[in-house]
Amino acid sequence: MSKSIFISADHGSAIIYFLRSDVVPHLLAAGIQVILLTDDAVKDELARRFGRPGLIFEGLRLREASAYARQVHPRWQWLLDFLRRVGGSWRIPTAAMDSHVWEVWTENSWRFRLGLWLPAALATIGLRTFASLRRSLVRIQGRLTPVPELYADLFEKYRPSLVMASTPGWRFDRYLLREAGRRGITTMTAIVGWDNPSSYAIPGAKVAWATCWSELQKRELVLGSDWQPERVHVGGMPSYDGYLNKAWQMSREDYFRRHNLDPSRKLISYASSFVHFAPNYPNIEALARMASSGALDFPSQLLIRLHPSHFQDRPTIFAEERRRIQALEKQYPFVHVVTPVPLGGSLGYYGGEDMDEKASMMAYSDVLVTVYSTMLVETAIHDTPMVAAVLDVPGGWNTKRKYSLPLKDIGQWPTHQRFREAAAGRVTYTEEELRHALNRYLADPKLDSAERRRFVEREITYTDGSAGRRSAAFALGVIESEVGE
Numbered sequence: 001m002s003k004s005i006f007i008s009a010d011h012g013s014a015i016i017y018f019l020r021s022d023v024v025p026h027l028l029a030a031g032i033q034v035i036l037l038t039d040d041a042v043k044d045e046l047a048r049r050f051g052r053p054g055l056i057f058e059g060l061r062l063r064e065a066s067a068y069a070r071q072v073h074p075r076w077q078w079l080l081d082f083l084r085r086v087g088g089s090w091r092i093p094t095a096a097m098d099s100h101v102w103e104v105w106t107e108n109s110w111r112f113r114l115g116l117w118l119p120a121a122l123a124t125i126g127l128r129t130f131a132s133l134r135r136s137l138v139r140i141q142g143r144l145t146p147v148p149e150l151y152a153d154l155f156e157k158y159r160p161s162l163v164m165a166s167t168p169g170w171r172f173d174r175y176l177l178r179e180a181g182r183r184g185i186t187t188m189t190a191i192v193g194w195d196n197p198s199s200y201a202i203p204g205a206k207v208a209w210a211t212c213w214s215e216l217q218k219r220e221l222v223l224g225s226d227w228q229p230e231r232v233h234v235g236g237m238p239s240y241d242g243y244l245n246k247a248w249q250m251s252r253e254d255y256f257r258r259h260n261l262d263p264s265r266k267l268i269s270y271a272s273s274f275v276h277f278a279p280n281y282p283n284i285e286a287l288a289r290m291a292s293s294g295a296l297d298f299p300s301q302l303l304i305r306l307h308p309s310h311f312q313d314r315p316t317i318f319a320e321e322r323r324r325i326q327a328l329e330k331q332y333p334f335v336h337v338v339t340p341v342p343l344g345g346s347l348g349y350y351g352g353e354d355m356d357e358k359a360s361m362m363a364y365s366d367v368l369v370t371v372y373s374t375m376l377v378e379t380a381i382h383d384t385p386m387v388a389a390v391l392d393v394p395g396g397w398n399t400k401r402k403y404s405l406p407l408k409d410i411g412q413w414p415t416h417q418r419f420r421e422a423a424a425g426r427v428t429y430t431e432e433e434l435r436h437a438l439n440r441y442l443a444d445p446k447l448d449s450a451e452r453r454r455f456v457e458r459e460i461t462y463t464d465g466s467a468g469r470r471s472a473a474f475a476l477g478v479i480e481s482e483v484g485e
Helices: 012-019 023-029 043-050 062-071 074-086 095-106 110-129 131-141 152-158 173-182 215-225 238-244 252-258 281-293 316-331 355-364 375-381 414-422 431-443 449-460 467-482
Strands: 003-008 032-038 055-059 162-165 186-190 209-212 232-234 266-271 300-305 335-338 367-370 386-389 426-428
Touching: 003 152, 003 173, 003 467, 012 023, 012 032, 012 043, 012 238, 023 032, 023 467, 032 043, 032 152, 043 055, 062 074, 074 095, 074 110, 074 131, 095 110, 110 131, 152 173, 162 173, 162 467, 173 186, 186 467, 209 215, 209 467, 215 232, 238 355, 238 375, 238 467, 252 355, 266 281, 266 355, 281 300, 281 316, 281 335, 281 386, 281 431, 300 316, 316 335, 355 375, 367 375, 367 431, 375 386, 375 449, 386 414, 386 431, 414 449, 426 431
Parallel strands: 003 032, 003 162, 032 055, 162 186, 186 209, 209 232, 266 300, 266 367, 300 335, 367 386, 386 426
Antiparallel strands: none
16 A cells, blocks of 8 residues: 555544544545554454454554643643633634633632633633634644654654544644644544534644535634635535444344333433533433323333443542433333443443444434434434423532533534524423423424424535545545645
C-alpha cells in the first residue's frame, strides 16, 4: 500500500463511525493502509473483532496524554480548553455552550471562580465577538504539545498522508492533531455527534478539513467556529447507514425473546439521556406506572435503556439512579431494563458493540421516549413515533456542587430546537401530557410520519445508506489533492 492514514477513534461513537460503516472498507479498497488509534486497553480486542488486511490498530496513549494535561501548565491548559469549549461565535445559538459556563461555575470553589472562571468568562465575551481572537486561540493551543512527542515513533513508522480524528481536537486527540500539524501532515475531522458543532465550538488544534452530517452542521461550523465553507464537506452520517440498510436489525421474535417481552403488548422504550444534567427517574417511574397499571389505552410494556453515565462510580448519584431504575423491574410487572456489557477502557458501556440492540429496539418499539437524545434522529430513521419527556425534579440532583439544568431548558439547545420546530415528535412536560401523547401514537403510529421523514432528511442528508462511501471518497480526494501520487 503506497499511502497510509491515521484515524483517531477514542470513544464508542467513533468506533461505530469508522469500523461499523463503509468508511474504513472503502479506504482499504482504494489501497490505503489504515492505522486506527484507539484506547490502549481495547485495541487488541478491536483488532480481534474488526481486523482485516491493511487495517492496523495502535494505542492512542490516552494515559500519557492525560498526564501531560495534568502536569504541564495544567491551569493554562484548562483555561484554553474552557475557552475553546464556550467561545464559539454569537452567530449561532449558544445555549449549549452557556450551560457549560454555568456548570463549571457551580461545581468549583469561590477561589476558583474568582481566580480563573471570572477572567475566563470575560474572555469568552471577546471570543464570541471577534473571529480574530478565535483564530488566535487555535494558534496558542498549538504551542502545547508534549515533548518528546507522544506519537513520534508512529509517525516515523507509518508516515501517514492524512490524520483523521473524530473531533477537531476537542478531546485528547488534540495532541495527535497538533503533532501532525507540526510535521506538515494534512488533518481532517469527522463530526460524529449530532450536537457537537454547537456544543464544543472552537477546534483544539488547527485542522484543515471537516466532513459533517448536513448543511445545518456545516452552517454551525462555518458561522460558529470560522471554518472555511469550501473545506467543510457534507457527507451524511456513516454510522446510520446500518439502520438504513437494516444491517443490524434482529427479527422481532428474537428481540422480544432476548428481553422476555410479551409480543401481545405494545412496546414503549425509554432511552435515558442528559443524565449528567438532570435525573431521568421521574420520566421512567411515570412510564413504569402507566405501563403496569392499565393507565394507557392499550396493554403495554416498558423497556428501559440505561445511559453510560449510570455506570460511573463518581459521582455516586448516577449509580444510585441506576439502582432505583433496576428496582422498578422488580416492583412493576411489564418493566424490563437493558443491561449493557462494557467493552472496556475509555469506551466503557455502549462502546459501539450493541448496534443490533439499538436498531431492534427502535424498529420494534411502538413509541420511543427520551429527553432530547441523539436517538431522536436515529428513531426517526425507523419511522417510529417518539416523545421527548421532560418531567423535572425541583432542584435537579439536589447535590452540592453538582450542576443541574432543568430538562425543559435543554430544549433551547440548537439541535433540540430543530427537533421541536420540525414537529417530528411530541414534547411533554407533565405526566398527563405524556400519557396523552403515548395514547395518540399507540392509536395511530403513522401520526407525524411525514414530519419524521423530513426531519431525518434535514439532519443526515443522505438516506440511501451511502454516507460511509461518500465520506471515504472525500478523504481519498483530500489525500489525492494534498499529497498527490
